[in-house]
Amino acid sequence: MARAKLDDLLVFFAVARERSFTRAAAKLGMTQSALSHIVRGLEARMGVRLLIRTTRSVSPTEAGERLLQNVAPRLDEVEAEIAAISDLGDKPAGTIRITAIDHVIDTVLWPRLAPILPAYPDLHVEITSDYRLVDIAAERYDIGVRFGDQVEKDMIAVRLTADVRMMIVGSPGYFGDRPVPASIADLHRHNCITLRLSSSGGVYAWELRDNGRDVEVRVRGQCMFNSAYQILNAALSGCGLAFVPEDLAGPAVQDGRLISVMEAFCPSFPGLHAYYPSRRHSSRALALVIAAIRHKA
Structure with a gap:
């Protein structure tokens, strides 16, 4: 197939994976109208409809799903082999895509990556803030960062931090006319700030410890x-x-802007880990990034 047609296939795969022309356009740096034109041209050349388009959603047809499942992985393998060959050059090169939550990017990843980038001008990093448990293989990320107990067993995991202790905190002003909570029952009488989960849309239940038992509150x-x-x-x-994690709230506790309470109820989570799929060829660029961000005991 001609190179232009291969590029058209890559556009179709992006739209089919994202289930959205808008998100695919943002990821590829193209306009939605350009993507729509390319997909229509691909459908015309193949003589089959590949996407079902409605005002609210985009989904693959049976033919589109077959193309996505059977052809996309093979093109991924071709790209991986080309990257492996390119990696035989003098310096690590290529783009490493990473997904992590925002404060981990700011406090762990960026401080460790920023010093190495000037020495490797052909190395590019794309870091996305996301609270979802991302399927990094399906969404074409090279590295995900999550707590150790959230990493799938079939992934290679590299520790980035020591175990992370959680804290329940409030400001001195908040406690001005309220009693300090001393039990889980007390929490239900307090104004607690909650987290909406991006993956499920539900509300995060605080994972606490009560007399040696794990409890979700x-x-x-x-x-x-x-x-x-x-x-x-x-x-x-x-x-x-x-x-919140101690590394986030700790400085404010130390200078008195926040007060830590119920410390006996706050667990430590397995440290943050970078994880990535086991691959036949791990690029020098990936190895360089992992070496830069891994935990230094």
Whole structure:
């Protein structure tokens, strides 16, 4: 198939995987109209409809799904082999795509990656903030970053941090006319700042420890966010209690802007890990990034 047609297939795969012309256009750096024109041309040349388009959604037809399942993985293998050959050059090159949550990007990934980038001008990193448990293979990420107990067993996992202790915190102003909670039952009488889960749309239940038992506590409050930064800021402004990692809230606790409570109920989670699929060819660029971000004991 001609190169132009291969490019058209890659456009179709992006739209089919994203189930959206809008998201695919953003990912590819193209306009929606250009993507739509390319897909229509591909359908005309193949003589079969590949996508079902409605005003609200895009989904593959039976033919489109077959193309996505049977051809896309083979093109991925071709791209991987080309990347492996290119990797035989003098310096690591290529783009490494990473997904992580926002405060991990700011506090762990970027401080470790920024110093190495000037030395490797052909290395590119694309880092996306996302609270979903992303299927990195399906969404074509090279690296995901999550707590160790969230990493699938078939992935290669590399520790990035020591275990992460959680904290329940509130501002001195919040506690000005309220008693400090001392039990899980007390939490239900407090204004708790909650987290909306991007993956399921549900509300995160605080994962606490009570007399040696793991318990999930469904708290309530006036404010809900989908980012740890906004939860921390709401706690700092006196909105209520927040359940956040120590590395995020610790500085504010140390300088007195927040008060840590119920410490015996707060667990430690397995440290943050970078994870990636087991591949026959791991590029030098990937190896360089992993070496830069891995935990240094």
